[in-house]
Amino acid sequence: xxxxxxxxxxxxxxxxxxxxxxxxxxxxxxxxxxxxxxxxxxxxxxxxxxxxxxxxxxxxxxxxxxxxxxxxxxxxxxxxxxxxxxxxxxxxxxxxxxxxxxxxxxxxxxxxxxxxxxxxxxxxxxxxxxxxxxxxxxxxxxxxxxxxxxxxxxxxxxxxxxxxxxxxxxxxxxxxxxxxxxxxxxxxxxxxxxxxxxxxxxxxxxxxxxxxxxxxxxxxxxxxxxxxxxxxxxxxxxxxxxxxxxxxxxxxxxxxxxxxxxxxxxxxxxxxxxxxxxxxxxxxxxxxxxxxxxxxxxxxxxxxxxxxxxxxxxxxxxxxxxxxxxxxxxxxxxxxxxxxxxxxxxxxxxxxxxxxxxxxxxxxxxxxxxxxxxxxxxxxxxxxxxxxxxxxxxxxxxxxxxxxxxxxxxxxxxxxxxxxxxxxxxxxxxxxxxxxxxxxxxxxxxxxxxxxxxxxxxxxxxxxxxxxxxxxxxxxxxxxxxxxxxxxxxxxxxxxxxxxxxxxxxxxxxxxxxxxxxxxxxxxxxxxxxxxxxxxxxxxxxx
Ligand code: 16G
Ligand code: MG
Numbered sequence: 054x055x056x057x058x059x060x061x062x063x064x065x066x067x068x069x070x071x072x073x074x075x076x077x078x079x080x081x082x083x084x085x086x087x088x089x090x091x092x093x094x095x096x097x098x099x100x101x102x103x104x105x106x107x108x109x110x111x112x113x114x115x116x117x118x119x120x121x122x123x124x125x126x127x128x129x130x131x132x133x134x135x136x137x138x139x140x141x142x143x144x145x146x147x148x149x150x151x152x153x154x155x156x157x158x159x160x161x162x163x164x165x166x167x168x169x170x171x172x173x174x175x176x177x178x179x180x181x182x183x184x185x186x187x188x189x190x191x192x193x194x195x196x197x198x199x200x201x202x203x204x205x206x207x208x209x210x211x212x213x214x215x216x217x218x219x220x221x222x223x224x225x226x227x228x229x230x231x232x233x234x235x236x237x238x239x240x241x242x243x244x245x246x247x248x249x250x251x252x253x254x255x256x257x258x259x260x261x262x263x264x265x266x267x268x269x270x271x272x273x274x275x276x277x278x279x280x281x282x283x284x285x286x287x288x289x290x291x292x293x294x295x296x297x298x299x300x301x302x303x304x305x306x307x308x309x310x311x312x313x314x315x316x317x318x319x320x321x322x323x324x325x326x327x328x329x330x331x332x333x334x335x336x337x338x339x340x341x342x343x344x345x346x347x348x349x350x351x352x353x354x355x356x357x358x359x360x361x362x363x364x365x366x367x368x369x370x371x372x373x374x375x376x377x378x379x380x381x382x383x384x385x386x387x388x389x390x391x392x393x394x395x396x397x398x399x400x401x402x403x404x405x406x407x408x409x410x411x412x413x414x415x416x417x418x419x420x421x422x423x424x425x426x427x428x429x430x431x432x433x434x435x436x437x438x439x440x441x442x443x444x445x446x447x448x449x450x451x452x453x454x455x456x457x458x459x460x461x462x463x464x465x466x467x468x469x470x471x472x473x474x475x476x477x478x479x480x481x482x483x484x485x486x487x488x489x490x491x492x493x494x495x496x497x498x499x500x501x502x503x504x505x506x507x508x509x510x511x512x513x514x515x516x517x518x519x520x521x522x523x524x525x526x527x528x529x530x531x532x533x534x535x536x537x538x539x540x541x542x543x544x545x546x547x548x549x550x551x552x553x554x555x556x557x558x559x560x561x562x563x564x565x566x567x568x569x570x571x572x573x574x575x576x577x578x579x580x581x582x583x584x585x586x587x588x589x590x591x592x593x594x595x596x
Contacts, residue, residue, distance in 0.1 A: 096196020
């Protein structure tokens, strides 16, 4: 019986008794040495999910932007989305079951979901460059084979590449060829087609400095270069040959620290971008002539892309509804610019790709980006079909060309999930088509100064939020306190939320000046520290 095999193999991936892990914003994530049993069990879960959905399911071993010593796992659903939220409960139960409970947890899932164990199952596996990832992905494979399912180990891939592969496989190749090479070919073809329509682009447009976070993104970008040929030239830094993964580099570091990564050479005015550790996020930046650093985060990217698409939509004159989806972290200026100047409807959801992605699916064209640089554009089936038809058949040159540009944009963007490489190519194509320098892009609107801080508390779950995490409902009195603090500053806003990936409470503040944003963030941190059970030293003011 299959359960015997499951238990037998499980003894080789035994759970440390008493260890409890939470399914975070995007799967499990913690110190690599605590994850072997989780990986094995996520292999089991992927098989069950595959049988249930009668589709291929993906498993990526990665801890994204976390330190190299950490690891984690993300499950990929049939269309390349993140695992359905209803199944996160099963993931948690499985990960935390003691050895003697494993059998009953597996049986319960099978029963509750009425899974036919005779169904075929297929799991695609990928991993990032962490030293622990290879062994951990072997544990996933052991889980998959314990349930006698078939699998393909794609080895080293970016997270979005595995999402792409799952989508291709489950659409019978309609989304693209089911290989990493297929991904390179599809994206580079669309990029070349789209860029072709740019006139007189100067040399400056051609070279881009890329910080690969010493991770998988660097490796894969290098592989892709042969397909892009001269269409884009990049100077790759932090390619993993010297430094440590995510250490003083990468998109998260740049966004949170608001400074360039180490290990990159940037001349004034040169375009630079950073990927995160699994290449599903990207941020851009540059230094001006005075040596001042400027960050173009997910909000700036969302604005650039949605403006570009909106202009094309006007030209093709199709009745398609576009919206932008953001989170509470979106800079107030970006929301304002989108709503007031661009007249694009904007929606706010909770942090985490799954929330933004689902909201974006409600529109013909849903652009979603988190300020941290994770995002993509979703085109509904209707939008896709109408655009492709116009691109083929339309008699008017202008309309047809605009439709072709939209079609290439659809093919270039990875619609399954945010993708640093794909987003980078979309941005590069738009900048060159519009003849924009990075400074001109940056000048579309001015960010409100902002600050993010973390506060350590004994139990971060004492903080409960509402209104897409913009307000707290617990502990009592905290929101009133924050409201009072916010009133002290102008153009100000602040919120706090428990992190889904780290054992901390996150604080965000924005205000008219950097000093005020810093002061407000500090005030709010103190409130959290005192009202939500802070541990260690009281937060110190920022210098
Ligand atoms: C994960 C999420 C990202 C989110 C971040 C928030 C995915 C694929 N990734 O990296 O979207 O912004 O967590 O982290 O969903 P936090 O909860 O620690 O602030
Ligand atoms: Mg990531």
